[in-house]
Amino acid sequence: MELEHYFPIWGKLTGAEKVILEQSAVERAAPKGTMLHNGSSDCVGVFLIRSGQLRAFILSDEGKEITIYRLFERDLCLFSASCMMQSIQFDVTIEAEKDSELWVIPTDVYKKLMDTSAVVANYTNQVMASRFSEVMWLVEQIMWKSFDKRLASFLLEESTLDGSDTLRITHDRIAAHMGTAREVVTRMLRYFQEEGMVALTRGAIELKDRKRLQQLSE
Amino acid sequence: MELEHYFPIWGKLTGAEKVILEQSAVERAAPKGTMLHNGSSDCVGVFLIRSGQLRAFILSDEGKEITIYRLFERDLCLFSASCMMQSIQFDVTIEAEKDSELWVIPTDVYKKLMDTSAVVANYTNQVMASRFSEVMWLVEQIMWKSFDKRLASFLLEESTLDGSDTLRITHDRIAAHMGTAREVVTRMLRYFQEEGMVALTRGAIELKDRKRLQQLSE
Numbered sequence A, B: 001m002e003l004e005h006y007f008p009i010w011g012k013l014t015g016a017e018k019v020i021l022e023q024s025a026v027e028r029a030a031p032k033g034t035m036l037h038n039g040s041s042d043c044v045g046v047f048l049i050r051s052g053q054l055r056a057f058i059l060s061d062e063g064k065e066i067t068i069y070r071l072f073e074r075d076l077c078l079f080s081a082s083c084m085m086q087s088i089q090f091d092v093t094i095e096a097e098k099d100s101e102l103w104v105i106p107t108d109v110y111k112k113l114m115d116t117s118a119v120v121a122n123y124t125n126q127v128m129a130s131r132f133s134e135v136m137w138l139v140e141q142i143m144w145k146s147f148d149k150r151l152a153s154f155l156l157e158e159s160t161l162d163g164s165d166t167l168r169i170t171h172d173r174i175a176a177h178m179g180t181a182r183e184v185v186t187r188m189l190r191y192f193q194e195e196g197m198v199a200l201t202r203g204a205i206e207l208k209d210r211k212r213l214q215q216l217s218e
Helices: A015-024 A079-084 A107-116 A118-144 A147-162 A171-178 A182-194 A210-217 B015-024 B079-084 B107-116 B118-144 B147-162 B171-178 B182-194 B210-217
Strands: A026-030 A035-038 A046-051 A054-059 A065-071 A093-096 A100-105 A198-201 A204-207 B026-030 B035-038 B046-051 B054-059 B065-071 B093-096 B100-105 B198-201 B204-207
Touching (some): A046 A079, A107 B118, A118 B054, A147 A204, A171 A182, B046 B079, B147 B182
Antiparallel strands (some): B054 B093
């Protein structure tokens, strides 16, 4: 068990708290595409990411999506245990976006730790504030940034996450991430291609001019 | 000092914590229009609202606004002390929307309480989660609800807050609340008037058919 290397505040926990976490956390493999948490229908526990990449998104009544943030190694996912905080009045869906490994800390175990330990409660607060900040960034993007700028940012971010200039992603998936329609994405990508910023091939988008994409996104 | 009647978790604090709060909290009157917190430029402390109504909003580089939530009696405003949590990476502006009275709890005092008390830390977490929920609601509104529905919701909410069917608010102010342009608001209000849902007079909007506004907003 290497939980101690991944739990960010391990060194600040008491011996008893460490034992509780080690005994209750369950390792889980989540291959790409696994739905790990489905809105309000479950409350499986807090996820601690060991490797891979998770995506948190919200769903409209009509099935439209928008990505609100990603989770990476050492991140803690609170919303898969949202029933432990009655003030959380929204539903988030969590899926594995890459092959991932994680620990599941049962909701009641985490809640008990948080209720009794100021250290755990304050760390939870920091995690919540980080996610909140990401959503506030999203609000600003949606309200004040035009779609071409948002798309340029998205392509650059994906390229960084994948470590490649060639993105294997469909226009449909981009539309789901950004909460828009596929046609809107396709139209803008074609414009980017005409401008020499990207090259579109079957199933892939190649970034040809990162500098201009960067300028556009700013 | 009646702080104890307003601080929601007063009964759960230790005697020492109560003394610290009573000795450090400062009463402040904030007439309507007072700017209480200005983005990242200050970190005055946590506000505990005694009476009145505060508005939290974000500002774009071009000076566009959007209201993200309101605060009422007994609410705690954390973002006026956002420097106490490094994970808060966004700026909120707070103004008194009605004549208000509040206590200001100095940032360092609140931070020390939170760091040492699991009760205070967990309550802070609940407050953060509530605000987070309000912002998530806003994201869903912006992404998935058409402007006519959002405006109908806004008029009904304002009417409830003011306890009146006649709203004394300019189209400019509504536009600032909703993050849009005045022309867009005026055009939609005229449509509502043609449909008999509101009556527009100089400086006021009268709700004439709450039932239809309600249906529209759902």
